[in-house]
Amino acid sequence: MVNDRFIELLANLLTDEIGEAEMTELNQIVANDPECRQQYNFFKNYWTQDEESCPNNEVMFEQIKHRIGANEQEEEIEPNHRRIRFTWLKVAASLLIGITIFGYYLLTSHHSHGKTKSSLQITKTPSRTKSKIYLSDGSVVTLNSETELRYPTSFDGATREVYLDGEAFFNVAKDHTHPFIVHAGKMNVRVLGTAFNVKSYANDKTIETTLIRGAVEVTLNDRPSDRIILKPSEKLVLNNTSARAPATTNKRTENLVPRNTNINYSLTNLTHLKANDTTVVETSWVNNQLVFKDESFADLAIQMERWYGVTIKFKNLEAANYRFTGVFVRENVIEALNALKMVEPFSYKYKNETLYIY
Numbered sequence: 001m002v003n004d005r006f007i008e009l010l011a012n013l014l015t016d017e018i019g020e021a022e023m024t025e026l027n028q029i030v031a032n033d034p035e036c037r038q039q040y041n042f043f044k045n046y047w048t049q050d051e052e053s054c055p056n057n058e059v060m061f062e063q064i065k066h067r068i069g070a071n072e073q074e075e076e077i078e079p080n081h082r083r084i085r086f087t088w089l090k091v092a093a094s095l096l097i098g099i100t101i102f103g104y105y106l107l108t109s110h111h112s113h114g115k116t117k118s119s120l121q122i123t124k125t126p127s128r129t130k131s132k133i134y135l136s137d138g139s140v141v142t143l144n145s146e147t148e149l150r151y152p153t154s155f156d157g158a159t160r161e162v163y164l165d166g167e168a169f170f171n172v173a174k175d176h177t178h179p180f181i182v183h184a185g186k187m188n189v190r191v192l193g194t195a196f197n198v199k200s201y202a203n204d205k206t207i208e209t210t211l212i213r214g215a216v217e218v219t220l221n222d223r224p225s226d227r228i229i230l231k232p233s234e235k236l237v238l239n240n241t242s243a244r245a246p247a248t249t250n251k252r253t254e255n256l257v258p259r260n261t262n263i264n265y266s267l268t269n270l271t272h273l274k275a276n277d278t279t280v281v282e283t284s285w286v287n288n289q290l291v292f293k294d295e296s297f298a299d300l301a302i303q304m305e306r307w308y309g310v311t312i313k314f315k316n317l318e319a320a321n322y323r324f325t326g327v328f329v330r331e332n333v334i335e336a337l338n339a340l341k342m343v344e345p346f347s348y349k350y351k352n353e354t355l356y357i358y
Contacts, residue, residue, distance in 0.1 A: 005029070006036045120150040120163070127309035130285075135162075138173035139180065144285050145306040146201070167199040169286050172214075184209075187238055190217045196230075197283050202240075203302055210235040210270065210282040220265070228265070235282060238265040273327070290328040297322040297344075297357075308333040311354040319346045319357050 009026040012018035018026070030040045125131050125143045133141045136154040143149055147166025155178065164184040172180045174193025182189040184200035185207050194214020200207045209218055211230040218228040218236055228236055271281040271293055284291035290307050292300050298320040301312040310333055314320045322344040328336050337348055337355070347358045 006033070006039075010040065119152060121153055122148065122150050124148045125166075127306050130288075135160075135173075137175060137178075137180075140171045142169040142286055144168065144199075164198055164200055166201055167197070167285070169195070169197045169283060171195045185240065186221045187236075188219045188221070190219070191215070197286075199282075200240075201302075205240055205299070207238040207240050208235055208282065212283065228267070230267075233270045235268050235270060236265060237268060273325075279327075284327075288329065291326075293325045294323050295325070296320065297324065297340075300324055301357075304333065304336065308336070309353070312357065313354060314357045316346055316358050319344070322346070 006026070006029050009018065009022055009029070012022055013026065030037045123131060123133055123143065125145055125147050127145045129145055131143045133143065133149060133151070135141065135151060137160055139160075141149060141151075141162075144167035147164070147168060149166075149168060150163040152161075158178065160175070160178050160180040162180075162182055164182055170180075170182065170191075172191050172193050172195070176192050180191045180193070182191075182198055184198050185202075187198075187200065187207050187209060189196065189198060189209050191214065194216060195212040196214070196216055197210040197212070198208070199210075209216065209230065211232055211234055213232050215232075216230045218230065220226055220238065230236060273279040273281060273291055273293055279289075279291060281291045281293050290303060292303070295303075298314070301314070301320075304310070305312055307328070322340075324340055324343060326339065328339075331339065333355070334350070341347075349356045349358065
């Protein structure tokens with residue numbers, strides 16, 4: 001909340017009782033305090049416009065101005081009475097400013113809370129399912145399996161903001177005056193109009209943003225001063241310290257799969273399945289292809305769980321570190337495992353929607 005001295009000086013300004021020194025002080029406060037500057041601009045705009053949303057405050061202020069004018073004509077009133085009345089007017093103006101500021105904060109706080117909680121639409125996709133969402137601004141979002149997207153019914157603020165848990169491909173409608181922001185875990189992706197992929201599953205060891213065309217700016221919650229600009233065909237990879245180890249019946253398996261403990265990131269290029277191949281691993285899921293290149297069995301198993309709607313647990317302490325390259329399109333989970341068995345030696349048992357790798 002803004003300070004009392006600012007309210008006092010602003011009241012003096014509104015009642016035409018501000019001196020040169022006080023005006024300088026007010027200007028300094030406005031210049032140095034972003035919150036006071038916001039409120040100063042709010043009042044300046046408010047009193048120069050017809051604000052139907054606050055009629056009672058406007059009537060009160062008009063009464064204050066009327067009393068000021070009346071006092072200037074009542075020269076017969078004794079000076080001490082004049083000072084008392086002007087003092088009362090300043091108190092009334094200060095009170096009015098305080099009430100309006102408090103109401104402004106309540107209004108903006110309620111509006112912000114509603115946008116981030118109750119008024120947001122939620123779309124969830126289960127495993128083995130994808131969905132497409134058409135946002136009010138014309139942007140199109142394709143959701144991968146086990147993904148949740150929260151978004152407003154309509155974008156009516158200075159920015160277009162959505163919240164992602166999972167993986168989605170965004171084709172954002174251009175609007176240079178309203179940036180589009182995706183909040184995904186510890187990563188925030190800001191764009192004006194472009195196509196990009198964001199992968200932010202809680203179970204994955206990394207959070208990724210892959211740019212197909214246009215430009216994006218990425219900021220990190222843990223490093224707010226860092227601003228990473230991606231160019232087309234670049235990918236930002238951020239360590240996800242909350243990722244789980246592969247499911248196993250022996251806890252020693254966790255030692256076979258390194259887990260990142262430091263928050264850092266790296267920039268890489270798009271991953272193509274083969275040289276001179278147009279297949280892009282990061283966005284192949286949009287075309288209903290599960291593409292993997294030099295992927296550990298542990299990481300591939302997490303993708304297969306979402307793709308086929310199963311649970312995979314490792315009993316073979318070495319199999320979790322096997323590495324595979326390939327493409328699954330129409331294969332069911334059994335056919336996929338049989339194909340992997342032709343590359344590395346392992347066996348499996350399927351029981352109650354759970355696959356045990358031996």
